[in-house]
Amino acid sequence: NAGVTQTPKFQVLKTGQSMTLQCAQDMNHEYMSWYRQDPGMGLRLIHYSVGAGITDQGEVPNGYNVSRSTTEDFPLRLLSAAPSQTSVYFCASSFRGREQFFGPGTRLTVL
Amino acid sequence: ELKVEQNPLFLSMQEGKNYTIYCNYSTTSDRLYWYRQDPGKSLESLFVLLSNGAVKQEGRLMASLDTKARLSTLHITAAVHDLSATYFCAVDFNTGNQFYFGTGTSLTVIP
Numbered sequence: 001n002a003g004v005t006q007t008p009k010f011q012v013l014k015t016g017q018s019m020t021l022q023c024a025q026d027m028n029h030e031y032m033s034w035y036r037q038d039p040g041m042g043l044r045l046i047h048y049s050v051g052a053g054i055t056d057q058g059e060v061p062n063g064y065n066v067s068r069s070t071t072e073d074f075p076l077r078l079l080s081a082a083p084s085q086t087s088v089y090f091c092a093s094s095f096r097g098r099e100q101f102f103g104p105g106t107r108l109t110v111l
Numbered sequence: 112e113l114k115v116e117q118n119p120l121f122l123s124m125q126e127g128k129n130y131t132i133y134c135n136y137s138t139t140s141d142r143l144y145w146y147r148q149d150p151g152k153s154l155e156s157l158f159v160l161l162s163n164g165a166v167k168q169e170g171r172l173m174a175s176l177d178t179k180a181r182l183s184t185l186h187i188t189a190a191v192h193d194l195s196a197t198y199f200c201a202v203d204f205n206t207g208n209q210f211y212f213g214t215g216t217s218l219t220v221i222p
Contacts, residue, residue, distance in 0.1 A: 033210070042115075042199060042212040043154075058209060090153065097203070099144050099156040100210065 001026050006091050006103035013081040013110045021076040021106050023091030029101070031094045032074040033058070034066065036087040037105075043090065049074055050096075081110045113137055113204050117213035124190050125221050132216045134183040134200035142203040143183045144210070145174050147196045154199065158185075190220045 007022045025032065033048040045058030049068040063085060065077040074093075078085060088107050092100035114137040124130050134143070142161055146154040158167040160176035160183060167174050171194065173186045183200055197217045201210045 035212075040120075040214060042214040043201075045209055045211070048209060059211075092154075097142060097161070099159045100154075100201075101156070102146075102154040104153050 003027065004091055004093055004101050004103035006089075006106050008106060009104065010107050011109070013078075013108065015081060015083060015110060017081050019078050019081070021078075021089055021091075021108075023074045023076065023103060024072050025074075025091075025093040025101070026072065027093060027101065028071060029093035029095055030071070031096060031100075032068065033092045033100065034064070034074070034076045035090045035092065036060065036085075037090060038087050046076065046089075078108075083110045086110045113202075113211050115200060115202050115211045115213040117198075117200055117216050119216060120214060121217050121219075123219045123221060124187075126191055127189050129189065130187050132185040132187070132198055132218075134185070134202075134213055136181050136183075136202045136204075136211075138181070138204060139178070140181075140202045140204050141176075141178050143176050144201045144203075145183070145185055146199045146201065148199065148215070149196050157198075187218075190218075192220045192222060194218060195220045 004025045030051045034046040035043040047066040049055045091103040094100040116135045145157040158174040163178040165176045171188045176183045197215045199215045201212045
């Protein structure tokens with residue numbers, strides 16, 4: 001099993017550009033989540049999904065969109081990048097009520 | 112408000128000493144998770160605590176959960192350098208698998 005994979009590992013964007021962060025898991029987990037990690041703030045939930053076709057907002061959803069067309073994939077779209085979105089982004093997946101498995105992260109810089 | 116607080120935020124301890132990290136949360140939950148993060152790396156699951164009074168141990172780490180006090184502890188026994196990392200607790204507030212993370216405790220074990 002590859003577990004949770006994320007691409008790209010690093011990305012630099014200019015303000016106003018859009019992009020998609022990819023996340024995939026091969027563990028047949030129904031739950032998938034996107035977090036951002038900023039210094040001194042722990043991890044904050046952006047969006048999550050409880051199954052294919054079902055998504056919902058987390059704590060900090062503004063400026064991000066998600067979709068879940070398959071169990072395996074959960075891409076995160078930045079609509080118009082802003083410097084405040086400079087962060088490390090983690091995707092995670094789990095079975096209900098169980099621990100989350102995290103991807104390796106994407107380090108994003110917005111200039 | 113759904114909130115998870117950890118203390119201390121920073122902990123420097125000598126090898127061989129014992130210490131405890133505390134995780135308080137704001138409202139009812141019986142699902143709490145501990146993760147470890149090494150610098151520049153992703154998060155790794157350490158413990159899953161799913162009921163009041165739950166205690167889990169792995170090597171020099173022991174985690175416990177008191178749901179009535181809304182408190183979990185991560186106890187470190189006879190610290191060694193390899194335990195240097197950032198430790199996070201996360202709580203599922205029974206809102207549909209939304210995990211709320213503490214800000215993390217950065218542990219440095221000094222030889």
